Amino acid sequence: DRSSAASDVYKRQVSAIAEGQHTFQEQQTSHIADTITSTPAPTSARTIVEALVWHAERTPDRAHIYLREDDGNETQLTYGWLWAQAQAIAGGLCSRGVKRGDTVAMLLRTEADFFATFMGILIAGGIPVPLYPPARATRIEEYVIRQVNILKNAGAQILITFEEVERVASLLVNQVQDLHTVVKPETLISSKKSPVLTTGSDGALIQYTSGSTGLPKGVFLTHENLLANIRAIVTTLKIDSNDVGVSWLPLYHDMGPVSYTHLRANETLRKLVCRLLLEKKKGGGGGGGGG
Numbered sequence: 001d002r003s004s005a006a007s008d009v010y011k012r013q014v015s016a017i018a019e020g021q022h023t024f025q026e027q028q029t030s031h032i033a034d035t036i037t038s039t040p041a042p043t044s045a046r047t048i049v050e051a052l053v054w055h056a057e058r059t060p061d062r063a064h065i066y067l068r069e070d071d072g073n074e075t076q077l078t079y080g081w082l083w084a085q086a087q088a089i090a091g092g093l094c095s096r097g098v099k100r101g102d103t104v105a106m107l108l109r110t111e112a113d114f115f116a117t118f119m120g121i122l123i124a125g126g127i128p129v130p131l132y133p134p135a136r137a138t139r140i141e142e143y144v145i146r147q148v149n150i151l152k153n154a155g156a157q158i159l160i161t162f163e164e165v166e167r168v169a170s171l172l173v174n175q176v177q178d179l180h181t182v183v184k185p186e187t188l189i190s191s192k193k194s195p196v197l198t199t200g201s202d203g204a205l206i207q208y209t210s211g212s213t214g215l216p217k218g219v220f221l222t223h224e225n226l227l228a229n230i231r232a233i234v235t236t237l238k239i240d241s242n243d244v245g246v247s248w249l250p251l252y253h254d255m256g257p258v259s260y261t262h263l264r265a266n267e268t269l270r271k272l273v274c275r276l277l278l279e280k281k282k283g284g285g286g287g288g289g290g291g
Contacts, residue, residue, distance in 0.1 A: 043231075046199060046200040046223065046224070046227075047122070047198055047199070047200060047202070047204070047223040047227075048119075048122055048204055048223055048226060048227070049119070049122050049123055049195050049198065049223075051227075052079070052082065052083060052086075052119060053083075055079040056079045056082070056083035059079055060078060060079055060080025061078055061079075062079055063076050063077070063078055064077050064078055064079045064082055065077040067110075067111065067112060075112060077112055082115060082116060083119075085116035085120070086116050086117075086118075086119035086122075087192035087194075088120070088188075088189045088190060088191070088192055088193075089116055089117055089119075089120030089121075089123075089124075089185060089190075090120040090121070090123035090124040090192075090195075090196075091188075091189075091190035091191045091192055092120075092183075092187070092188030092189060092190035093120060093124040093126060093158070093188060093193075094124050094196075095190055096158060096188075097157075098121075098124045098125070098126050098158065099125060099126075100126075100196050100197075100202070101125065101126070101127065101203065102125070102126045102127070103126065103127045103129050103155055103156045103157075103203075103206060104121045104124075104127070104128060104129065104157075104158050104159075104160065105130075105131055105150075105154065105156040105158065105159040105160065105179075106118065106121070106128055106130045106131065106160050106161075107131045107132075107133060107147075107160070107161040107162075107165060107169065108133070108160065108162060108251075109162060110250070110251055113162070113185040113186075114251050117160050117185050117188075118130075120188070122198075122204060123193060123195045123196065124193060124196060125195075125196030125198055125202075127202075127204065127205065127206055128204075128205055128206070129150070129151075129154045129156055129205075129206045129208070129218075130205075130207075130251060131147055131150060131151075131208075132250065134165060134168055140168065143168075144168070144171050144172065144175070146215075147172055148172060148175045148176055149215050150208050150218070151172060151176045151178075151179055152176055152178075153208075153216075153218055154206055154208075154218060155178060156176075156179060157178050157180055157181065158179075158180075158181045158182075158183065159172065159179060159182045159183070160183055160184070160185060160188070161182060161183075161184065162184060162185075163184060166182065170182070199223075200222060200223045200227070201222050201223075201224060202222060202223055203220055203221070203222055203223075204221055204222055204223040204225070204226050205226065206218045206219065206220055206221070207219045
């Protein structure tokens with residue numbers, strides 16, 4: 001039937017692309033086009049990357065996320081843009097030695113770079129470790145202590161950040177022996193990298209607690225964990241392609257990435273609007289993950 005045929009095409013595409021045989025454009029199949037809005041993302045997707053592959057192939061120009069600022073302006077991020085940008089970042093990470101299972105720290109704001117970097121790390125086979133940006137200059141010492149402990153615990157060797165907090169990042173480098181590279185997303189842009197083959201049991205995120213009652217503690221979440229959570233939410237809330245999700249959850253907290261990955265994993269929400277918090281303009285952030 002139609003869903004079975006689409007699933008078979010999907011599997012062939014992922015295999016070919018992972019082996020570097022074809023580009024998405026070369027793999028496109030026109031008979032899928034008229035079923036885009038009615039065909040759900042395959043339940044056979046084992047990883048977040050495979051789900052993104054499926055969407056970017058079939059609907060590259062479809063809005064995946066609208067980033068909405070306080071003044072009402074929006075930036076549209078499409079599946080095609082996310083895929084292309086993430087591949088380019090993955091290329092830069094691999095050229096810097098990132099291998100399957102390596103942790104990569106992210107100290108980014110709620111902005112387009114966060115989404116492309118998160119997916120770029122996964123495409124490179126790495127595991128994202130989101131950190132929250134500094135919120136208050138008066139508490140920078142406390143902030144640095146918490147982030148140093150996270151970086152040491154995660155074993156991250158690369159930290160991806162933005163220009164306004166590079167001075168803070170340099171403090172972290174000086175205190176974390178294994179951390180040897182601090183880089184901005186735009187500096188990572190390189191030749192596009194085909195996805196490193198991973199499975200559902202590979203890490204997709206390490207979520208750290210805020211450390212408000214002690215040192216931050218990490219929780220290792222696999223692709224299977226995230227996909228199961230996403231699919232359970234979609235099923236329970238009966239979300240379909242006519243729904244619009246609005247989220248202002250911080251992206252360094254697990255529910256932030258889970259909210260925006262709904263669109264990749266299930267072909268459900270038509271668009272997700274993420275409000276850009278004040279920390280984008282002020283270089284600040286908020287608290288950490290759950291307690």
